[in-house]
Amino acid sequence: MPKKRFYRARAHSNPLSDSQFPVPVKPDEFDWSEHFPAFFPATEPEDNAKDLKVRFADIGCGFGGLIVKLALLFPEKLMVGMELRDKVTEYVKERILALREQYKGQYENITVLRTNAMKYLPNYFEKGQLEKMFFLFPDPHFKEKNHRRRIISTALLAEYAYVMAIGGILYTITDVQELGEWMKSTLDSHPLFEPLTADELETDVCVELLSTATEEGQKVERNQGTTYRAIYRRIVAPKDPAGA
Template identity: 35%
Template structure:
């Protein structure tokens, strides 16, 4: 879900190009298998023969690779996540959410436009299934601290007591040991266009991942 038209067009064109590439690879694999010469020679029943080498992985052709789903299971739509997320996804429908290099909105008066907040975290908890993961990455340390504060401590109202319950009760932070084994973290840090830009600029990357807790039981 993306509200900026230019970004949406770029992502959509990338998806279209990847789908075309996958189709070419599938056609190439089909043609290669149909033109493969057949060995008509026979061996005596008890004769020894050198075993044929194992065939190459059907999913790999040269230096390119076929991926499960062939990128048909990904899309981009123009919409405002902050307003309409629950209109697109049902309760506990998602297993993963990625928030990658969001606009930090540096000015204090613009903090209400940040995509991490008490109210939005509640919506993420609504669509994310228990055990599901919410990934965040930013190159702004202050924003990273904002993310940690809102997921782990909740939003503290000015001049008043903290609420009895909030979205922080529905998330727990994933340990660094688990993150080191998660391939999604590697992709976020090194494979996305924005992460490569940060690398070129020698910037820092701050990652935090949160696991959706099970819904608390209603009191008897």
């Protein structure tokens, strides 16, 4: 298992700066097989039953706590953690390889990408591909000048709605009250998202993980901090004649 102290990184990275990493021109040009070798065997598989499309995305996955937990809960779903910080991505990469080595046959369905999810989601995913998106403890960006760097905004929700399947769930959680309210009100006012009911929240296995799985969540719990969740479903536009 890699040691976190060898992968020290800054807490934040500017999402607006130009990328210095390769980005696929379009989704079908991206080769997922090297990320999921167990799902894409070298020889043509007999059964085509496996879903070879990434269905879950953890945006700003940090040290990867959530996808590691989700890997065992949904072993048939391919999922990707997206992280902008180079060193942190390296750590998660090593962590996944170590887990695959340690527990043979498990953790084959998770991977990590160094990329800027604010800019390049359509380069990786087709329309309606994702079933779940996670935004756990995003940077709060308190200054009004920096609100455009927030990962949940009306303009970006349009892009998330594009890559998400109808009925897909978007999870957000934060320990910053101001940001929690911002995310809730932004999602509430967006025509393509509706909140989950209390019952649905109760039965969703991922909800529990939001506050317990990640390093950031555990820290908040240790300090007995409050968390603010906003969990929404992607819906068809109310007055969309095409019905999408």
